[in-house]
Amino acid sequence: MSILNIYDIHVHGFFNGLMAPLYAGSTVEFLPKFSVRGIWQKWCESYPIEGSKADDATTVFTGVPTIYSRLIQGYHAMDPELQAASASAARNLRLMMCGSSALPLPVMQEWEAITGHRLLERYGMTEFVMALSNPLKGERKPGTVGKPFPGVQVKIIADEESGNENTGSGELCVKSPSLFKEYWKLPEVTKASFTDDGFFKTGDAVTTDKDGYYVILGRTSADIIKAGGYKLSALEIESVIIEHPAVSECCVLGLPDKDYGEIVCAIIVPEDGVKRKRDEESKPVLTLEELTTWAKDKIAPYKIPTRLILWDELPRNAMGKVNKKELKKLVVLEE
Structure with missing residues (x-):
């Protein structure tokens, strides 16, 4: 092999x-x-x-x-x-x-x-290597990272606003034979990263579907947008917007807003063919009004972006990932 x-x-x-x-x-x-x-x-x-x-x-x-x-x-x-x-x-x-x-x-x-x-999707972190996976043989469910590996225990801890542990959505916590012991010379960080019963707090918000497959909603610190009393998953909104024929890539952020706490902002990289055609017509490749009209039957109204930014590319690290915290700072500075 x-x-x-x-x-x-x-x-x-x-x-x-x-x-x-x-x-x-x-x-x-x-x-x-x-x-x-x-x-x-x-x-x-x-x-x-x-x-x-x-x-x-x-x-x-x-x-x-x-x-x-x-x-x-x-x-x-x-x-x-x-x-x-x-x-x-x-x-x-x-x-x-x-x-x-x-x-x-x-x-x-x-x-x-x-x-x-x-594609076989799984979920892991440096602190415990792998914890969840779709099956090698069996149903691989799109949009999920499967179920716990043998010997791995997981639980969902709801935040203070939702109040019900192990039901609905919340922070994923993991206990595994491969779980690390501590952060080097950071005892306070280590203590804050574990529950009293020894589960590691991943910082990832999750939920489960009807079959018990886990769905990653995003990092609690970067992918959960608190807008007007709603808690929105940026990843969920991205998965809808990426289906638009004019969109090659997208990144959804929560930007600070004095009235709503945060607003939903979509940064979009246009699809090359559509961009060339719209440029020839002297038209923007995509407007917020067009995106709103297209999305209204696909996603709840309060999840539709109220700000749209068009970029040629998304800044990524060597692993190909977008650092949303840094990206948010950049967008705020440009305003």
């Missing part, structure tokens, strides 16, 4: 992407840097349409949501013959996984349509 790993080397990369495969006798291949062309080419070389499977063929691939979005864009830029070869090659991989941040439903659906793979 050969695993192509393009995660940066945090604990997930060390344990899931490197140590576990090596322990199982696999070969792990690291790319010097992320390359859309390089990944598709590697798969095509692994599984040529005419010829036998390569001896060093990739069988497992792991990536973050942004990487799959970029691979989809690269696929659509290919000529039909290369598309056919690339899709055929990708279908021969045994497993494809996605983690690190929420996977937008349209990305999951399009990737499955192209490659036949329903």
Whole structure:
């Protein structure tokens, strides 16, 4: 088995992407840097349409949501013959996984349509490695991170405003054999990070669906927007907006507001084709009024953004993630 790993080397990369495969006798291949062309080419070389499977063929691939979005864009830029070869090659991989941040439903659906793979989503943190996962064999539910691994205990602690523990939504807390002991030389931070009965407070807001699959609503400090008495999940709103045909990427933030506490702001990266067409017509690629009209049948009115910002790209770190706290500071400073 050969695993192509393009995660940066945090604990997930060390344990899931490197140590576990090596322990199982696999070969792990690291790319010097992320390359859309390089990944598709590697798969095509692994599984040529005419010829036998390569001896060093990739069988497992792991990536973050942004990487799959970029691979989809690269696929659509290919000529039909290369598309056919690339899709055929990708279908021969045994497993494809996605983690690190929420996977937008349209990305999951399009990737499955192209490659036949329903991405395996899981949930973990440096402090305990992995805790939740959709099943390897069984129903992988879009928009969820599955259920606890064997030996892992989880519970939801509601905040003071909701009042009911272990029901509805709240902060996810984890107790696991792989749970860390303490933060180095930070005893007060360590104490504040654990419940009295030894569960680690992840800082992630979650809920569960009717089948007990966990749904990540976002970081309690960055993805939960408190607007006019409502507590809104930025990730939920993003998952709706990303379906708009003019939107390539989006990030939803709660911006300070004197009347509502926070307002919902959407930062959008336009889809290239739509942008070119609207530019030719001397029209903005998307207006707040157009977004509101489009979204009114898809999401509750109080969740629809009241501020829209168009950017050419979203600033990301080396792992491909957007730092919403820093992004919020940047937007506020620009006002």
